[in-house]
Amino acid sequence: MAFPVNGVLDNFNRANATPMGGSWSGKIRSADIDASINGNVAHANAAGNASAVWSPAVADDQEAYATVVTADVSDTLEVWVRLTSAGGAAPNGYRILFTDNAAGSDTLQLYRVNGGVFTQLGSTFTGTIASAQKIGIDAVGTTISAYSTTAACGRRGSRRPMRRGHRGRWRSSRPRTTASTTSAAAHPSRLPSRCSSRLSTRSPSCK
Amino acid sequence: MPAQWFFVPYVRRDTGKTGLDRSRYCMVDDFTQRIHADGGDWSEFECGGGPGTSFIAGAAGVKVGGVTQATLDAITAAAQTSPIPTSLLELSTSLSVLTTPQRNTLQKALANSLGYSDQEVTDWLAGATLASKTYGQLLDFLATRWYTPVYDPAGSQVGYQGVTYPGVIACDGRTVASTGAVSQRLSPPPSSPAAVAARIPST
Numbered sequence: 001m002a003f004p005v006n007g008v009l010d011n012f013n014r015a016n017a018t019p020m021g022g023s024w025s026g027k028i029r030s031a032d033i034d035a036s037i038n039g040n041v042a043h044a045n046a047a048g049n050a051s052a053v054w055s056p057a058v059a060d061d062q063e064a065y066a067t068v069v070t071a072d073v074s075d076t077l078e079v080w081v082r083l084t085s086a087g088g089a090a091p092n093g094y095r096i097l098f099t100d101n102a103a104g105s106d107t108l109q110l111y112r113v114n115g116g117v118f119t120q121l122g123s124t125f126t127g128t129i130a131s132a133q134k135i136g137i138d139a140v141g142t143t144i145s146a147y148s149t150t151a152a153c154g155r156r157g158s159r160r161p162m163r164r165g166h167r168g169r170w171r172s173s174r175p176r177t178t179a180s181t182t183s184a185a186a187h188p189s190r191l192p193s194r195c196s197s198r199l200s201t202r203s204p205s206c207k
Numbered sequence: 208m209p210a211q212w213f214f215v216p217y218v219r220r221d222t223g224k225t226g227l228d229r230s231r232y233c234m235v236d237d238f239t240q241r242i243h244a245d246g247g248d249w250s251e252f253e254c255g256g257g258p259g260t261s262f263i264a265g266a267a268g269v270k271v272g273g274v275t276q277a278t279l280d281a282i283t284a285a286a287q288t289s290p291i292p293t294s295l296l297e298l299s300t301s302l303s304v305l306t307t308p309q310r311n312t313l314q315k316a317l318a319n320s321l322g323y324s325d326q327e328v329t330d331w332l333a334g335a336t337l338a339s340k341t342y343g344q345l346l347d348f349l350a351t352r353w354y355t356p357v358y359d360p361a362g363s364q365v366g367y368q369g370v371t372y373p374g375v376i377a378c379d380g381r382t383v384a385s386t387g388a389v390s391q392r393l394s395p396p397p398s399s400p401a402a403v404a405a406r407i408p409s410t
Contacts, residue, residue, distance in 0.1 A: 090388070111230065115388060117356040117376055118230035119217070119265075123239040123249060 003147040004065050004136055009054065013040045024052035026087050028080065029116070041069050053086050065136025065147070068129055071100035080113075081139045090116035096137040096146040104128050108135065110146040208247060210272035211279050212291035214254075214317060214349075217264040219376050229358040231376050233267045238282055247273030254350040255321025256378040257392065261287070265356065265378035266321055268346060289317055298343030310337045313345065321349055354378040357388040 010022060019025070019034035020042060027034065028051040035052040036045040044050035054064075062081040071077070076099045083093040095118075097109045106129040111118045121144070129135065134149040215234040233251045235242075242249055251267040260266075271282060283290045291313075294304045302310060314337060318328050331348050332340070359381070360374045382389045 114355045115357065116229065117358050118228055119253075119356060120220075120230060120232035120236065122251070123236050123242075124232075126240060 003138070003149065004063060004134060005138070006063050011040075012037050012042050018045055020052050023054055023056075025055055026053045027051045028053065028083065028086055028091055030088055042066075053083065061138075061140045063136065063138040065134050067134045068098070068131060070131055071098075071106075071129070073100055073102060075100040077135065079135060079137050081137050081144075085115075094137060094139060094144050096135055098129055098135050100129070108146060108148060110137070110144065112144075208245070208273045209276050209279055209293070210247075210270065210274075210296055211282075211293050212295060213269045213271065213282055214289040214291070214321070215267055215269055215282075215285070216262050216287045217253075217256075217267060217376075217378070219264055229356075229374070229376055231264045231356060233269060234285060234288070235267075235269045235271065235282060237285070238271075238278065241278055241281070242271060242274050245274040245278055247271060247278070252346075252350055253353045254346075255323065255352060256354055257322035257352060258380045260320060260322040260379065262321070263379055264376050265353065268349065289320070295342045298341060298346065300342045301338070302340050302342060302345060303338040305338075313337065318349065322352060323349070351394050352392060353394070354380055354390045354392055357381065357383050357390040358386070359383045359388075360385055 010020075010024070012020070014022075014037060016036070016038050018036040020037045024035070029049075031049070032051040033044065033046055033048040035042055035050040038045055042052075060082065064079045064081050066077060066079050068077065076097060078095045078097050080093045080095040083091060085091045091113060092115065093113050095111050095113060097107075097111060099107045099109075101107060105126055108125045108129070110121045112121055113119075129148060135147065137144065137146045139145075213235065217231040218234050218237075220230050220232055221228060235249050235251065239249070249269055249271040251269040254266055254268050256262040256265040271279065279290075282288060292305060292309055294300070295302075302313070305313070314325075314328055319325070328348075337345075356376050356378050358374060359377055361384070377383075377390055380390050380392060
């Protein structure tokens with residue numbers, strides 16, 4: 001399976017801003033802070049989890065991804081699809097969670113989220129996620145898949161599907177992991193309906 | 208390489224940097240690196256839990272394949288794990304291959320512990336016996352009930368391994384007094400046993 005299928009929606013190459021502006025608005029949860037653009041990447045400019053939601057919403061079949069620019073240990077980055085009830089305390093959707101750990105121990109996990117409670121789907125994949133790698137999630141019908149663009153994070157080679165799911169957006173925590181760009185869009189059968197991103201003080205920067 | 212089915216609990220894990228994430232995961236994930244090191248893999252489906260069960264955070268049916276016997280033994284030894292006889296690997300296998308005590312265990316220790324009453328089992332069998340069903344049919348039955356998880360911040364619940372959580376994720380149909388969140392019974396589950404089985408090597 002090809003990943004990503006859709007082009008990049010936002011490369012964040014514009015003036016520094018908080019919130020990020022453009023088609024990004026709102027937050028995933030009420031406790032989040034606004035995600036920022038800083039140095040042409042997206043990340044959290046202050047302590048906390050920063051997030052943003054792409055709008056307008058589109059079809060139920062969605063793809064969302066981000067490129068990790070830099071990451072420090074304990075940084076996290078999330079990309080969500082099929083996000084509903086955003087901005088409150090109990091969102092719903094599906095997310096891929098990247099956690100930067102010690103060398104070779106980065107993890108990717110796929111979650112279903114019901115009312116703000118996260119259920120991991122399948123196993124944790126452990127490996128290395130390096131700068132410029134893309135991580136993402138797609139939801140097509142009743143199948144939710146999570147991917148990364150290199151072999152580093154999985155045992156099965158590049159583009160490792162983690163499988164399963166339902167909807168999307170994105171988020172990260174900690175300044176210094178830079179992940180940026182969420183793709184989405186314009187592919188008739190795989191339109192991201194809502195991509196959101198969340199960055200925090202420990203968030204990887206994204207492109 | 209050996210393979211085996213298990214029924215295991217979901218376990219709470221706090222993943223959020225700010226404590227906002229209330230997550231649960233299938234206990235077999237604790238063995239993922241070991242399973243992958245063996246060259247194997249695993250997959251799960253949610254099932255059971257609910258009022259009166261010991262699976263506060265929910266339960267999962269899991270197939271682990273392509274691993275060493277030592278890894279299967281380690282999973283078997285984990286708390287609250289119910290190993291399924293290794294004669295049941297394929298969904299098409301008849302439960303008649305089991306001994307009567309083994310079938311009784313499936314019904315009493317497994318179905319009942321997942322929240323299915325004797326009457327529900329009887330209704331499902333509709334006059335037939337467990338020996339006339341396939342393993343896949345049993346999994347379909349066990350997967351007919353699951354609950355959406357809710358977070359109970361009161362922290363009064365005793366859960367997995369007797370631990371009292373500072374806040375618990377529950378899948379037992381409760382209404383959380385402080386938040387009003389309700390763990391609702393849902394059916395059918397989000398994935399089918401057949402789909403799960405197809406991804407894991409049986410030997």
